[in-house]
Amino acid sequence: MKKSKRIAAYLVAMATLIVFALTGCEKDDSSSCDWDSAYQTYMQKVNAFTANQSRSNCTALKDAALKLIDKIGNCEQGVSIKEAAEAWRQVDCSGL
Numbered sequence: 001m002k003k004s005k006r007i008a009a010y011l012v013a014m015a016t017l018i019v020f021a022l023t024g025c026e027k028d029d030s031s032s033c034d035w036d037s038a039y040q041t042y043m044q045k046v047n048a049f050t051a052n053q054s055r056s057n058c059t060a061l062k063d064a065a066l067k068l069i070d071k072i073g074n075c076e077q078g079v080s081i082k083e084a085a086e087a088w089r090q091v092d093c094s095g096l
Contacts, residue, residue: 035071042068058093 045061065088069081 033075035068035075038064038068038071053096055093055096058091058096062088062091062093
């Protein structure tokens with residue numbers, strides 16, 4: 001249960017970071033800054049993990065978060081997202 005709380009804390013922190021990053025990343029007409037689909041997938045994985053904190057849902061959420069962070073990093077403003085990506089890489093789903 002303690003590990004689940006830690007993962008939930010990561011979720012809140014990373015969701016907050018992603019929201020701040022998205023507000024600093026103005027979309028342009030190029031596909032390099034197209035993060036809508038990745039964001040929708042991320043939110044679906046957040047909801048799935050919240051409903052069922054399993055190893056597979058945790059791993060899927062982690063993957064979706066890293067893909068979203070990668071998409072945000074492609075924006076023209078060059079939003080610094082290294083810390084967010086590293087925090088997600090440190091999430092250990094093995095205990096679920």
